[in-house]
Each structure stands twice: as structure tokens, then as C-alpha cells.
Amino acid sequence: MLNVAIIGASGYAGADLSLIVAKHPNLQIGGLYVSEGSADAGKLLSSLYPRLHSYVDLPLQPLTAEALNDVKKCDIVCLATAHVVSMRLAPELVDAGCKVFDLSGAYRVNDPAFYPEYYGFEHENLKYLEQAVYGLAEWNAEEIKKTNLIAVAGCYPTASLSALKPLAVNNLIAEGSMPIINAVSGVTGSGRKASLTNSFCEVSLNAYGVFKHRHRPEISHHLGQKVLFQPHLGNFKRGILATIYVQLRDGVTDEMIEKAYKEKYAGQNIVRIVDHWPAVKDVEFTPFCDIHYQREGNTLVVCSAIDNLQKGAAAHTMQCINIRFGFEPTAGLL
Numbered sequence: 001m002l003n004v005a006i007i008g009a010s011g012y013a014g015a016d017l018s019l020i021v022a023k024h025p026n027l028q029i030g031g032l033y034v035s036e037g038s039a040d041a042g043k044l045l046s047s048l049y050p051r052l053h054s055y056v057d058l059p060l061q062p063l064t065a066e067a068l069n070d071v072k073k074c075d076i077v078c079l080a081t082a083h084v085v086s087m088r089l090a091p092e093l094v095d096a097g098c099k100v101f102d103l104s105g106a107y108r109v110n111d112p113a114f115y116p117e118y119y120g121f122e123h124e125n126l127k128y129l130e131q132a133v134y135g136l137a138e139w140n141a142e143e144i145k146k147t148n149l150i151a152v153a154g155c156y157p158t159a160s161l162s163a164l165k166p167l168a169v170n171n172l173i174a175e176g177s178m179p180i181i182n183a184v185s186g187v188t189g190s191g192r193k194a195s196l197t198n199s200f201c202e203v204s205l206n207a208y209g210v211f212k213h214r215h216r217p218e219i220s221h222h223l224g225q226k227v228l229f230q231p232h233l234g235n236f237k238r239g240i241l242a243t244i245y246v247q248l249r250d251g252v253t254d255e256m257i258e259k260a261y262k263e264k265y266a267g268q269n270i271v272r273i274v275d276h277w278p279a280v281k282d283v284e285f286t287p288f289c290d291i292h293y294q295r296e297g298n299t300l301v302v303c304s305a306i307d308n309l310q311k312g313a314a315a316h317t318m319q320c321i322n323i324r325f326g327f328e329p330t331a332g333l334l
């Protein structure tokens with residue numbers, strides 16, 4: 001059994017990941033950590049999340065210097081922490097010989113200029129940014145197998161890229177056109193910490209981050225072409241629904257579209273090409289990404305649904321761990 005340390009385990013993504021690790025046949029939890037001054041230090045994770053009772057009755061440990069030495073003894077470290085925290089922790093854990101899976105955006109785009117512009121900070125560890133591999137499991141498996149620092153893809157980017165990449169790599173998108181991604185996320189997307197935006201009486205259905213959300217350049221970078229991405233906050237807890245409008249090249253046939261999706265995803269258990277319009281309720285608490293599409297002339301509407309904490313974070317992390325260590329692709333997940 002390999003030991004997995006989860007830093008940021010009390011957060012929404014960390015808690016989902018703790019349960020997946022606890023159920024994995026080849027892994028065990030080596031330690032659950034929160035910040036040194038956390039109000040939750042010493043509590044059982046299952047006391048914060050009663051649904052984890054009898055699965056993960058382990059304490060949340062403050063990440064002191066001494067605790068960090070224990071973390072370094074683990075085979076795998078998952079950083080379910082804010083971007084700056086991950087940016088600072090990842091290098092010394094990689095240097096200690098750990099395989100590091102970062103759920104934040106700190107290592108996702110290998111372009112230093114991207115961080116001041118979209119994250120508001122200068123990247124402090126460019127050497128590690130260069131080494132990091134983008135953890136988009138269905139697309140980057142060969143690179144994931146070879147690296148010790150995996151930057152698990154973002155939630156909206158996972159929904160968007162899973163739907164768009166088959167079209168892009170098969171050159172089906174009209175040259176000069178820009179796919180438009182209209183996506184709605186549940187409120188867990190903004191994390192567990194209370195804020196006015198995510199409080200019960202404030203949440204409605206609204207657009208945010210117009211033109212400047214950090215996931216727009218993340219998607220464009222890993223798709224290899226510009227997109228227009230518009231996120232919305234919806235009044236549900238979990239899930240992302242992305243409805244995407246694509247201009248197809250002249251001459252693209254139904255068969256070419258079907259081949260692009262089926263060839264990529266046939267035989268894969270996590271991304272499912274379904275025969276109905278995907279719904280958040282069908283993927284909630286699951287690792288799946290459901291995709292469906294329909295065309296009219298040269299316009300294609302493609303829809304994808306994920307659980308932002310599962311395929312958008314914790315389950316996607318586990319797919320990357322499974323790839324990195326050669327475990328069954330869906331171990332711990334299905």
C-alpha cells in the first residue's frame with residue numbers, strides 16, 4: 001500500500017479526495033492536513049463531514065514544520081490548497097521524492113506571464129512550472145506517467161476540454177472561429193470558506209469573470225486555440241454544465257464528428273458519450289463526464305456535465321494517480 005498525504009483535507013475537494021483514497025485498493029491515507037493555525041486542527045474529518053463517518057475517521061493535523069517532515073515520507077502528496085499555498089509547497093515535496101498531485105492552478109500553464117495576469121501573483125518556482133505536466137487524464141497519460149509533479153486540470157477546463165479536444169485534434173473546427181463555452185457551476189466551486197457571494201440568500205444565477213476568468217487562457221492553452229469562456233454561478237451545490245457552440249469547417253460530416261468522439265472515448269469508462277442532453281444530477285457524486293452533441297449545418301452544440309469536486313477535482317486527481325502508478329484506470333472510482 002502506498003501512503004497518501006492530503007493537504008487541505010478539510011476543504012471540499014480534499015474531503016472528496018480523502019474518501020476516494022480511503023476506498024482505493026492500493027492506497028492508504030498517510031495523513032490529513034490543514035493550515036498550522038486552522039480552526040479545524042485536531043478535529044476528525046468525519047466530524048466536519050458526517051457522510052465520511054466510518055470511512056475517514058482521521059484527525060486533521062496542522063501543517064507544522066514537523067508535520068511537513070512526516071508528509072515528505074509519504075509516497076504521494078495531494079495539494080488541495082489555494083494556488084499560492086500549492087505553488088510554495090510543491091517544490092520541496094518533489095525534491096523530497098514525493099509524487100505531487102496539485103489540484104490548484106499553480107502549475108497548470110507553463111507560461112510565467114500567465115500568473116501575474118490571471119492569478120495576481122508572480123510565479124516563484126519557474127523551474128518546477130516547466131517540469132509540471134497538465135493532468136488531463138484522457139489526453140496526457142504518457143506524460144503523466146513520467147513526471148513527479150502533476151497539475152490536475154481545472155474544473156471548468158476539464159468539462160470544456162473533454163468536449164472540445166476531439167474536435168480540435170481532428171481539425172474539425174472552422175479556422176479563425178472561436179468556440180463559445182457557456183458554463184454554470186454549483187457553489188462548491190468556490191470552496192468551503194464562507195463569503196457573501198456564496199451565501200444562501202445571495203446565490204442566484206449570474207455570470208461572472210466576463211472575458212477575464214483564469215480558466216479561459218487555461219482552456220485555450222491546452223486546446224491549442226482561442227475560446228470564449230463564460231462562467232456562471234448557479235444555485236445548486238455540485239456540478240458543472242458546459243454548453244459549447246462550435247463552428248465546424250466546411251465539409252465536416254456527421255460521421256467525422258462521431259468518429260472523433262467515439263475513437264477517443266470508446267472503451268474509456270469515465271468520459272461517456274451519451275444519447276441525451278447531459279444533466280448535472282446524472283453525474284453528481286460520480287467521476288463521470290457526460291457528453292452529447294447535435295449539429296445544424298456548420299454549427300455544433302456540444303454539452304458536457306461533470307461534478308466539479310469529482311471529475312473536476314478529486315476523481316480526476318485519482319485518475320492521474322492511477323495512471324502515474326499503473327493502477328487500474330478506475331481504481332477507487334467505480
Ligand SMILES: NC(=O)C1=CN([C@@H]2O[C@H](COP(=O)(O)OP(=O)(O)OC[C@H]3O[C@@H](n4cnc5c(N)ncnc54)[C@H](OP(=O)(O)O)[C@@H]3O)[C@@H](O)[C@H]2O)C=CC1
Pocket residue numbers: 007008009010011012013014033034035036037038039040063079080081082083085103104105154155188189190191192193308309312313
Ligand atoms: N472546489 C472546486 O470545485 C475545485 C477546486 N479546485 C482547487 O482545489 C483547491 C482546493 O479547493 P477547495 O477544496 O474548493 O478549497 P477549500 O477552501 O474548500 O479548502 C481549502 C483547504 O486548504 C486548507 N488550507 C488553507 N491554507 C492552508 C495552508 N497554508 N496549509 C495547509 N492547508 C491549508 C484549508 O483548511 P484551513 O483553512 O482550515 O487551514 C482547507 O482544508 C484550490 O486550489 C481550488 O482551486 C480544483 C477544482 C475544483
Ligand SMILES: CC(=O)N[C@@H](CCC(=O)OP(=O)(O)O)C(=O)O
Pocket residue numbers: 103104105153154155156185186187188189190231233
Ligand atoms: C463557482 C466558482 O467560484 N468556481 C471557481 C472555479 C473552481 C476552482 O476551484 O477552480 P480550479 O478548477 O481552477 O481549481 C471560480 O470560478 O473561480
